[in-house]
Each structure stands twice: as C-alpha cells, then as structure tokens.
Amino acid sequence: MRSTKFLSLLPFVRLAMGQNTWSFVQQGNSGIIPLELITLSPTLALMYDRPYVNPLKLPDGEPAWAGLWHLDTNTATPLRTITNTFCASGGFISNGTHVAVGGQPLDAIPGWGNATDGTMGIRLFGPCTSADGTGPGCTVFEDPATLHLVRTRWYPTAVRIADGSLFIMGGSDILTTFNAPDIAQNNYEFFPPRAGEEGTVRDSKFLNDTLPANLFPRSMMLPSGHILMIANNQSVIYDIDTNTELMRLPELPNGVRIGVPFDGFAQLLPLSPPLYEPTVIACGGSNKPDTITLEEMSVNDVASTQCQRITLTAAGVAAGWEIDHLPEPRVMAETVILPSGDVYILNGAHTGYSGYPSVGDSGATGTNAANPAQQGIMYKSTLPLGQRITQVGIPTSPIPRMYHSAATLTAKGNIMVAASNPHPFVLTADNNPNNLSFPSEYRVEYLSPDFITNNSPRPVISKSPSQLAFNANGTITVTIPASLAAGELQVSLMDMGFVTHGWHAGSRLVFLEHTLSGSTLTITAPPNGNIYPPGPAWIYVVADGVWSEGVQVMIGDGGNPPRPAQGVPVTITSL
Numbered sequence: 001m002r003s004t005k006f007l008s009l010l011p012f013v014r015l016a017m018g019q020n021t022w023s024f025v026q027q028g029n030s031g032i033i034p035l036e037l038i039t040l041s042p043t044l045a046l047m048y049d050r051p052y053v054n055p056l057k058l059p060d061g062e063p064a065w066a067g068l069w070h071l072d073t074n075t076a077t078p079l080r081t082i083t084n085t086f087c088a089s090g091g092f093i094s095n096g097t098h099v100a101v102g103g104q105p106l107d108a109i110p111g112w113g114n115a116t117d118g119t120m121g122i123r124l125f126g127p128c129t130s131a132d133g134t135g136p137g138c139t140v141f142e143d144p145a146t147l148h149l150v151r152t153r154w155y156p157t158a159v160r161i162a163d164g165s166l167f168i169m170g171g172s173d174i175l176t177t178f179n180a181p182d183i184a185q186n187n188y189e190f191f192p193p194r195a196g197e198e199g200t201v202r203d204s205k206f207l208n209d210t211l212p213a214n215l216f217p218r219s220m221m222l223p224s225g226h227i228l229m230i231a232n233n234q235s236v237i238y239d240i241d242t243n244t245e246l247m248r249l250p251e252l253p254n255g256v257r258i259g260v261p262f263d264g265f266a267q268l269l270p271l272s273p274p275l276y277e278p279t280v281i282a283c284g285g286s287n288k289p290d291t292i293t294l295e296e297m298s299v300n301d302v303a304s305t306q307c308q309r310i311t312l313t314a315a316g317v318a319a320g321w322e323i324d325h326l327p328e329p330r331v332m333a334e335t336v337i338l339p340s341g342d343v344y345i346l347n348g349a350h351t352g353y354s355g356y357p358s359v360g361d362s363g364a365t366g367t368n369a370a371n372p373a374q375q376g377i378m379y380k381s382t383l384p385l386g387q388r389i390t391q392v393g394i395p396t397s398p399i400p401r402m403y404h405s406a407a408t409l410t411a412k413g414n415i416m417v418a419a420s421n422p423h424p425f426v427l428t429a430d431n432n433p434n435n436l437s438f439p440s441e442y443r444v445e446y447l448s449p450d451f452i453t454n455n456s457p458r459p460v461i462s463k464s465p466s467q468l469a470f471n472a473n474g475t476i477t478v479t480i481p482a483s484l485a486a487g488e489l490q491v492s493l494m495d496m497g498f499v500t501h502g503w504h505a506g507s508r509l510v511f512l513e514h515t516l517s518g519s520t521l522t523i524t525a526p527p528n529g530n531i532y533p534p535g536p537a538w539i540y541v542v543a544d545g546v547w548s549e550g551v552q553v554m555i556g557d558g559g560n561p562p563r564p565a566q567g568v569p570v571t572i573t574s575l
C-alpha cells in the first residue's frame with residue numbers, strides 16, 4: 001500500500017500535471033458478456049461473447065452472443081452471428097472493415113443459440129456509418145463455407161501490419177488451460193491470404209519453443225514493420241517479408257512468464273517522432289515453472305509484481321529488460337493506453353490463473369483465480385524508473401472483473417469497463433445454488449478522469465480531416481482552454497485495439513508532429529505504414545495532460561488490403 005493515500009483528504013491540492021484523479025460510474029447492462037470489446041465509433045462498440053443463455057435476445061427469441069453497445073444511450077442491441085465467436089482475435093484492416101478471426105468449437109447445447117464451430121471463423125463488420133448502428137455495414141458478415149481461416153484457432157492473436165492486412169498467430173484446436181503439441185497451431189497465416197500462400201500456413205519455431213504457455217501471444221508491429229512476439233518467458237523479432245526470426249530477446253527475468261494461463265500484460269508504449277523508438281512493457285503474470293501441473297496450481301498462488309520494459313533497438317536489447325514492480329501482484333490485468341501516453345492498468349486478480357475451473361482447488365469457487373484486483377494502477381510511460389507506477393488518484397471499483405473481463409478507451413476519452421465471467425455458463429447472483437465465486441457480470445462502468453467527471457475545460461476539436469495520406473499534412477480546428485495553454489501540447493493518433501483476455505491486440509499510439517497557429521493545428525501523418533499501419537485511427541489533442549474527445553480518421557488510401565507501400569521511408573533505430 002502506498003503512503004500517498006492521504007492525498008484524497010486534500011481535495012483542493014492541485015495534483016501535478018497529468019496526475020488526474022479518476023472515478024467510476026455504473027451505467028447500463030451489456031446484455032451479453034462483452035469479453036471481446038472493440039470501440040467502433042463515438043456511439044458504438046462491438047461486443048462478442050459465446051453462445052449461452054444471455055439476457056440479450058435476437059428478434060426470433062434466441063439468445064444473442066454478439067451485440068452493439070450504444071455508448072450514447074448505454075443500451076445493447078443484438079447482432080446475428082453464425083459461428084461461435086468465443087476467444088477470437090481481430091482488428092481493423094486498411095479499408096475500415098473490422099475482422100474477427102478464430103473462436104470456439106461448437107457448443108451443442110439446446111437453447112444456448114445454435115452457433116456453428118467458430119475456430120476457423122472470419123467475421124466482417126462495417127464500416128457502419130450510422131450513429132445508431134442500423135443500416136448498411138452494421139451487421140456481421142459471415143460465410144463459413146467460403147470465407148474461413150486455413151487452420152482452427154482458439155486463442156490466436158491478430159495484428160494489422162504495414163500492408164493493412166491481418167497477421168494471425170497461433171492458437172489451439174480446442175479449449176485448454178495449457179497449450180499442447182497435439183492441439184497447438186504453432187503457425188501463422190494472413191487475412192486476406194498473401195498472394196502465393198493461399199490455403200497454407202507458416203510454421204513457427206518460436207511458438208513451438210514457447211509451448212505450453214503460448215496462447216494469445218502478445219504481439220505488436222514495430223516501426224521496422226517486424227513483429228515482436230512475447231509468449232511464456234521468451235520474445236522474438238520476426239521478419240514477415242523474409243519469414244525469418246531475426247533475433248530472440250533476453251528471457252523475462254527471474255522466471256516470470258506472461259503467457260496463458262499465467263496471463264500477464266504487455267503494451268507497446270507511444271511512438272514519438274523523429275525516430276519512433278519502440279519500448280514495450282511486459283508485467284504481472286507468474287513466476288511458476290511452465291512444467292507445473294494443474295493439480296499443483298492453486299487459486300491462491302500469488303501472481304508476479306514484476307513489470308519490465310525493453311527498448312527494441314540494438315542498444316536497448318543489449319541493455320536488456322529493465323525491472324520495475326507493480327504495487328501489488330497481477331494476473332489477467334489489461335492495459336488501456338491513454339491519449340497522454342500513460343497506461344491505465346485495471347481488472348484481473350492478485351492470485352490464480354486464467355481459464356475455466358481446472359486448477360487443483362478450483363472446485364469450491366468454480367474459478368481459477370481469487371482475490372480480485374479492484375483498484376487500477378497508472379503507468380506513467382515517460383517518467384524515470386521508480387516514479388512510473390502509482391495508484392494515487394486511482395479509484396477502487398465495487399465490481400470484481402476476473403477472467404473474461406474487458407475495458408476500452410472511448411471517443412469521449414473515458415474508459416468503458418465491462419464483463420467478467422470465469423464460468424462456462426451464465427451464473428447470476430440470484431441463481432447460484434452452489435455459491436460459486438464471481439457471478440457473470442453484465443454491469444457496465446465508465447472510468448473517467450476528473451476533467452471529464454467535473455466537466456472542466458478541455459481541448460475541443462471542431463473540424464478535422466476524415467482521411468489523411470501518409471506523410472501528408474492536415475489541419476484541425478481546435479480550441480485550447482487558456483488554463484491549459486501553457487502546458488505541453490500533444491497530438492495522439494491511436495488504435496484502441498481488439499480487447500480480450502487481458503490483451504489489447506493492435507493497440508497503438510503514435511504522437512504526430514504538429515504546429516499550432518491560432519486555432520489551426522497543422523498535423524503531419526505518420527511517414528509510412530510501418531509506423532502506423534494503414535487503416536482507421538483516432539486523433540486526440542492533449543494539452544497539459546488533458547485530452548479532447550477523439551475524432552476518427554482513415555490513415556492511408558482506405559483501399560482493400562494488401563496495400564502497396566505508401567508514404568516515405570524514414571531513418572529509424574527500431575529492430
């Protein structure tokens with residue numbers, strides 16, 4: 001516990017720049033458990049769950065397992081889906097369509113909604129341009145007979161790459177706590193398929209080497225266009241164009257692992273011009289050996305506090321992982337990167353593991369974890385070691401958010417927090433005969449910084465481009481309140497990521513070069529698709545640590561993937 005808690009007794013103390021205080025409000029019920037959550041627009045978020053008896057019903061009365069969350073009215077509407085969407089990954093592609101890939105094998109349980117096997121699923125959504133989520137583009141498109149993955153993937157990761165398509169990694173054939181050689185998909189594929197590689201996959205030595213803790217590999221595209229993958233206690237830099245592993249990074253120190261079921265979190269920190277040097281954090285998880293058996297594992301096994309970062313340059317890798325510590329152990333936490341570049345860490349537990357009940361003592365509670373972590377942690381990316389991690393100004397939610405919880409940034413600039421369901425069925429507080437822990441959670445909360453809660457002056461974007469070519473200039477009309485004008489001005493270009501299982505695939509923040517003249521802010525788009533992959537983005541203007549509402553922009557030409565190289569090459573130091 002930090003000794004700084006007394007600050008809450010002094011409400012009139014102005015906290016240092018960026019040291020916002022935050023608070024929760026609870027608004028609405030999600031109708032399904034949005035364990036996959038994707039912000040689509042200022043008014044809409046896309047939610048995916050699994051088929052079981054959710055309160056949200058399709059027009060024919062069948063329970064829904066997908067839906068739209070209306071951020072303006074705090075209500076849910078159902079979406080019809082064919083395949084079982086559970087435990088998928090995904091992202092936006094260069095033409096603005098959202099693609100979810102993989103999922104769960106068939107749940108043949110009458111009354112749970114008649115999904116088909118989702119493990120090879122490909123689900124296209126949008127662009128949906130109406131504010132209320134009706135009309136063209138606002139439905140999930142699936143055609144399992146003709147549009148499907150090459151391999152069956154439960155727990156894969158997908159990230160958008162420089163050509164605007166998705167690079168899809170790993171997974172397994174069936175539900176499991178640990179991945180295993182006979183069910184693992186230790187390989188990669190693309191959506192859309194690469195020319196010449198249709199119907200084939202690329203074998204992955206890295207994924208093979210990181211069994212049994214390689215599901216949902218924490219992966220990001222570096223400013224070189226290469227892919228960083230972290231799984232178990234290992235990391236690799238992979239070159240997509242030559243299909244080679246360029247290097248393995250030093251192992252995570254002190255026996256710590258962050259791969260499923262030791263779910264730690266990883267986040268690419270903001271990329272800043274001119275060099276866009278990438279630094280990654282990898283935190284929490286567990287220091288248990290990956291040879292531990294389910295019988296030996298306990299819901300009370302304390303997670304790791306270790307929080308390490310590494311800069312993916314030659315010098316950074318030579319220096320290795322720099323070790324820091326969270327104020328409390330964390331498993332299944334997730335990271336929401338904020339427009340200021342700081343990272344809000346929330347949800348999850350202090351002890352246990354991810355997954356459906358399977359560890360030695362999970363019987364009594366029906367879960368694999370205990371001791372919910374209901375207070376968040378702020379990670380201040382740019383501060384020196386020892387000053388980055390704080391819980392000052394960070395509230396505690398009354399709601400435990402365990403396995404299958406979610407959180408995402410919204411256009412308003414606050415964080416939508418939803419879901420939690422460690423049970424393989426819906427368990428409500430008033431229908432829990434065996435008194436299992438952590439009932440299925442439909443309550444939605446919003447976590448807001450004080451400047452939103454108090455309606456304090458913020459930068460206001462009144463006009464912005466809907467599309468920006470790489471390396472091109474655009475102009476934004478912005479009002480910066482006088483009270484913030486003396487502080488640092490930042491322009492953040494963001495992908496909020498595909499949120500599931502404590503992992504925000506594809507989340508990215510690139511700070512843009514800019515000049516302000518009166519109310520005209522001239523911004524320069526990222527130089528090329530390695531820095532920010534072509535596709536949809538959000539722009540926020542941040543003055544003295546206070547961000548505007550976000551506006552959407554299409555980066556690049558908006559065409560179908562794969563896109564040819566756009567923009568200009570720049571000198572970078574990224575590996």
Ligand SMILES: *[C@@H]1O[C@H](CO)[C@@H](O)[C@H](O)[C@H]1NC(C)=O
Pocket residue numbers: 081082114115116
């Ligand atoms: C759902 O079940 C009904 C009745 O068995 C069937 O007609 C329909 O095709 C099924 N729908 C899907 C999406 O499988």
Ligand SMILES: *[C@@H]1O[C@H](CO)[C@@H](O)[C@H](O)[C@H]1NC(C)=O
Pocket residue numbers: 203204205208209
């Ligand atoms: C995977 O790893 C195992 C054990 O190290 C090894 O025997 C096997 O050859 C590897 N397979 C591939 C495809 O690399």
Ligand SMILES: *[C@@H]1O[C@H](CO)[C@@H](O)[C@H](O)[C@H]1NC(C)=O
Pocket residue numbers: 233251252253254255256289290291
């Ligand atoms: C990483 O994991 C492997 C396999 O379990 C283990 O042998 C190795 O000691 C670990 N590395 C570190 C630095 O703990």
Ligand SMILES: *[C@@H]1O[C@H](CO)[C@@H](O)[C@H](O)[C@H]1NC(C)=O
Pocket residue numbers: 435437
């Ligand atoms: C239900 O479990 C909780 C602990 O999770 C315990 O405090 C409570 O007494 C239990 N209630 C019943 C009726 O067993």
Ligand SMILES: *[C@@H]1O[C@H](CO)[C@@H](O)[C@H](O)[C@H]1NC(C)=O
Pocket residue numbers: 473513514515522523524
């Ligand atoms: C883009 O704007 C910057 C100022 O932000 C300016 O230095 C640069 O010359 C502009 N580039 C073009 C091509 O207009």
Ligand SMILES: *[C@@H]1O[C@H](CO)[C@@H](O)[C@H](O)[C@H]1NC(C)=O
Pocket residue numbers: 093095097124126127192560561
């Ligand atoms: C976007 O591209 C994908 C892949 O080529 C395609 O299937 C989809 O129809 C495209 N979306 C739109 C809106 O054209």
